[in-house]
Amino acid sequence: MPSPTAEHRPPSGAEPRLDGLAPAAMRQMQAAAHAIRDGAEAVAMQALDGVLAMTPGHPEALRLYAILHARAHRHAEAKAVLQHAIAQWPDYVLAHSDLGNVQQAAGELDAAFASWRQACALAPQAPMPWFNLGRNLQLHGDTAAAIEALQHAHALAPDFLPALLLLGDALVHAGRFDEADAHYRAALALHPACGDAWRGLANMKTRPLSGHDREQLATALRQPGFGAADRIAMGFALGKVCEDQGHYEQAFAALNQANAELRQLHPWNADAFHAHADALFAASARLPAAADPTLGREVIFIVGLPRSGSTLFEQILAAHPDVEGASELPDLERVLGDESTRRRQPLLQWIAAATADDWQRLGRRYLELTARWRRHKPRHTDKLPSNWLLGGVLGAMLPGARIVDARRDALEAGWSCYKQQFYRLPHFACTLTDIAAYIRDYERIMGAWQAAAPQRIRIQRYEALLVEPEREIRNLLTFCDLSFDPACLDYHHAKRSVRTASATQVRQPLQHNTARADRYGALLDPLRLGLGLPMSGR
Known part of the structure; x- marks a missing residue:
């Protein structure tokens, strides 16, 4: 891989993902991104080498190179590449966020959170850095801080379902069940067949679902077109509401169907x-x-x-x-x-x-x-x-x-x-x-x-x-x-x-x-x- 240089510096605060790329380098960058998506590491590396030969030190090429290193568990190489990119473009939010991911994988948790927080500081009006920070805080057990970060993400992007759902989960973990219920139902208002929202409501075991919930679930499950994940989660939720209301045969039927679909995804031996x-x-x-x-x-x-x-x-x-x-x-x-x-x-x-x-x-x-x-x-x-x-x-x-x-x-x-x-x-x-x-x-x-x-x-x-x-x-x-x-x-x-x-x-x-x-x-x-x-x- 060519060594990074600092020939082109974008304005402070700008995201330099594709700045300064000639058409040929742009095509190579797109080919690299597609190869990374498809898991073709050798193809991606060849394309990125081409980009860096034409535009040495381009930050997005370096970031994609780091993703390849990280996927292969070459954490030291990934970290070095990202740090090179950040040294040239200190305001590159995606690089800071990805550096946090690499540091976490390498066991450097404090450094990882510092990188994720830096991404939020650089782009305080962008929801994704806040979501990424909140998701990782939640994964590592800091629920109070996770709620604060996810509330930022939700305020900046009210219709962003992942932030809404994860915030509901964090509120459950903190024992704030009424607020969690409201967030899950806000998600259902956006997407009535959102399996993760139904899963969140059903997992609050001591809170019965309503008769209206039962009708809504049963109706949704009779309709075609929903993905397996949503159907399975709704099936488990329907089983809970039927049991809560004393309809045991219907509960068993719903759970039996949901488990059968879940097992088809990856059978147990x-x-x-x-x-x-x-x-x-x-x-x-x-x-x-x-x-x-x-x-x-x-x-x-x-x-x-x-x-x-x-x-x-x-x-x-x-x-x-x-x-x-x-x-x-x-x-x-x-x-x-x-x-x-x-x-x-x-x-x-x-x-x-x-x-x-x-x-x-x-x-x-x-x-x-x-x-x-x-x-x-x-x-x-x-x-x-x-x-x-x-x-x-x-x-x-x-x-x-x-x-x-x-x-x-x-x-x-x-x-x-x-x-x-x-x-x-x-x-x-x-x-x-x-x-x-x-x-x-x-x-x-x-x-x-x-x-x-x-x-x-x-x-x-x-x-x-x-x-x-x-x-x-x-x-x-x-x-x-x-x-x-x-x-x-x-x-x-x-x-x-x-x-x-x-x-x-x-x-x-x-x-x-x-x-x-x-x-x-x-x-x-x-x-x-x-x-x-x-x-x-x-």
Whole structure:
């Protein structure tokens, strides 16, 4: 790639994306953009080399080059190219925004937010920098700041649906449900079949949808022409409103159709998952003893099935003055993924070769990535349910961490999963038989890990909490090596962002009427059969 120069400087504040390009260079730039869109890296690089040969140092060519580097995980190269562009054109908003994206990917989070904020400062009347900042603040758990940035974006572009929807999500996470409802309905006023708006309304579990909502959803779903994503989200919302109103057969039919469409996008392979879970369990049983058995004592992992009370248990722990509730973190997966990239092998191929020193290095890397959650309190939660698969790995990598297995009645948990739309595909929750198979694998493997290491893994039963809340909360705190604090009994008053589908539920006192499965009778017999439970008899 030719070295950048500073031959042409645009006026201060101007966006120089295509300034100064001859017609031939313009064609090359367009070809590069199309190739990037299509994933043709070699074609894009050749076209960009042509642009830079004709117009050395052109900022848009440099920015597109950086996108190619970033996609190939060449973060240092991407950062260097963007910094060259910014050195020549300090007011280049897109370059600052993309630099933030690259810095985030490289693990430089503070620098990334500085770049995103600089983009907003350079273009305070442009909605996209504010949206990008708000989206990233939301992803990293700073809900209050995310709301402020997204409100800027929405004020500047009131009809921009992504900002309206993400602002609704952020308001839910902050517990501002009336405002969230208003934003989702404003989105529906712009686009009545907006699946994300219906998803947002349906995910406020304790707020019933109306009869008018039911009619609107049913009417929309009978009309052709909507994309699969909108149809699926509306189907899950229709299932919720039908259940809320006691129409159980209609609720089941709507959820069955929505799950069938979701599964068509990317089918789950229960046999392959079973084999993977067993292989990982077997490999994890042979890991070396930890070099430092206390490493990770700052962390409380909460694992289990989705919809089993994990957010509730996190809310209880986060009410403690020594614990920050961090919600569902990607950092453990990132550390293991980066190691797989470094070794050029998937986890199952390198796990047996990793030494105690390797696991200690990976554990320290996880603690580095999550340090932001311990700036104000000494400990934090990591509540990603699927981390149960790594119960053995955590014993070698973060042996001092505590693992809370949130366990709910299998039939209720399985049915609750079936009613929830999950966005990470493929997902086990699209058929009742796959749900049952997943539950069997999960309970078998976590039961074995807990029996082998009761000092670091606790099965915390949701139903037991409902019967004797204070006893269970005291026992949970003791297991986590936390002193008792009465604030944990009043967890629903805790002021924190809750970034899961249970955001409304955990802001209420314990509810004792959450069971729903029996109302569906024989419709759930495939789930009962898979779990080895008696059939409904009706």
